[in-house]
Amino acid sequence: MVEPEPLVISGFVNAHSHGFQRALRGRAEGRDFWAWRELMLELAAEQTPQRVRMVYEALYREMRTAGYTAVGEFHYLGLPEARAAAEAAEAAGIGFVCLLSAYGRGGLERFRQSSVRAYLDQVEELRADGIAVGLAPHSVRACPVEWLREIGRYAELESLVLHVHADEQPREIEECLAEHGLRPIELLARAGCLGPRTTVIHATHADDNELDLLGEAGARICVCPTTEANLGDGFVPVERICERGIGMCIGSDANVRIDPLEELRELEGIARRRTGRRNIIRASSLLCFGSDEGAAALALERWDDIAIDLGHAALQGVREPDLFDALVWSCSADVVL
Numbered sequence: 001m002v003e004p005e006p007l008v009i010s011g012f013v014n015a016h017s018h019g020f021q022r023a024l025r026g027r028a029e030g031r032d033f034w035a036w037r038e039l040m041l042e043l044a045a046e047q048t049p050q051r052v053r054m055v056y057e058a059l060y061r062e063m064r065t066a067g068y069t070a071v072g073e074f075h076y077l078g079l080p081e082a083r084a085a086a087e088a089a090e091a092a093g094i095g096f097v098c099l100l101s102a103y104g105r106g107g108l109e110r111f112r113q114s115s116v117r118a119y120l121d122q123v124e125e126l127r128a129d130g131i132a133v134g135l136a137p138h139s140v141r142a143c144p145v146e147w148l149r150e151i152g153r154y155a156e157l158e159s160l161v162l163h164v165h166a167d168e169q170p171r172e173i174e175e176c177l178a179e180h181g182l183r184p185i186e187l188l189a190r191a192g193c194l195g196p197r198t199t200v201i202h203a204t205h206a207d208d209n210e211l212d213l214l215g216e217a218g219a220r221i222c223v224c225p226t227t228e229a230n231l232g233d234g235f236v237p238v239e240r241i242c243e244r245g246i247g248m249c250i251g252s253d254a255n256v257r258i259d260p261l262e263e264l265r266e267l268e269g270i271a272r273r274r275t276g277r278r279n280i281i282r283a284s285s286l287l288c289f290g291s292d293e294g295a296a297a298l299a300l301e302r303w304d305d306i307a308i309d310l311g312h313a314a315l316q317g318v319r320e321p322d323l324f325d326a327l328v329w330s331c332s333a334d335v336v337l
């Protein structure tokens with residue numbers, strides 16, 4: 001039998017990864033988010049540039065095999081480790097943007113910069129090395145409001161993307177309300193951090209006003225469904241996001257799973273379970289979320305295409321007009337050649 005020609009499609013873009021968390025696989029089950037975070041912090045403390053170089057190259061090869069051809073690495077382990085991650089990406093042949101995290105308080109000492117100026121100096125060092133960089137105030141938990149203002153201003157001035165975690169867990173919202181009288185995305189808006197180059201990671205518990213603010217600013221949401229499921233974060237309000245025309249992209253985040261098709265399928269699965277309806281997001285739109293929207297979130301102009309094995313068992317008997325539907329609803333990443 002003649003093997004069918006592969007189907008070439010746009011590569012997937014992983015807009016949110018924490019590479020070192022790959023090593024938590026199988027080690028961090030059975031406890032809540034905050035207990036998981038303790039383990040994650042222990043692991044973060046052990047990282048060295050050598051370790052990052054080795055572990056990230058293997059991880060990025062795993063991503064490449066699964067069809068991700070670019071990754072946004074949300075990085076808070078320090079500058080030598082950021083350079084090691086960029087080298088690992090180069091070796092693995094995956095497009096790379098270092099979303100360098102600003103961390104003003106909490107976490108580990110190695111996450112933190114002494115001032116927002118010291119953070120922006122780090123950003124400029126990496127840019128001078130020729131590494132693609134995005135700004136990443138870690139969260140409203142980790143960044144005081146004056147840091148957010150300064151980073152928002154710099155992003156605007158330099159036309160850089162800005163990524164920030166928000167509304168992943170209810171406790172973070174309660175703490176933000178107690179400190180500022182505002183919810184996290186409201187605070188980001190007030191601090192000048194929302195614009196068309198902004199991507200909010202998670203937004204799991206965003207309320208209508210927060211979503212309105214994202215919609216008005218033209219900002220995106222990066223959803224990380226397999227990680228959000230694993231950590232018990234909750235269900236992202238997919239249908240309310242779609243109603244407002246807010247762009248969505250995907251990320252493998254804690255790297256508990258590396259499968260863009262699974263992330264995309266979950267998005268629609270969540271929407272169906274929440275609404276009791278089907279086809280909230282069409283397969284073609286989901287594929288666009290997985291590639292173009294992720295690329296826009298990282299300001300990528302080019303990223304590699306991928307080839308799909310049309311002779312794969314999962315696609316046997318599928319008619320040509322139904323290929324994209326079958327790809328999204330019925331396949332795993334092993335259909336990528």
Ligand SMILES: [Zn+2]
Binds near residue numbers: 016074165
């Ligand atoms: Zn994250």
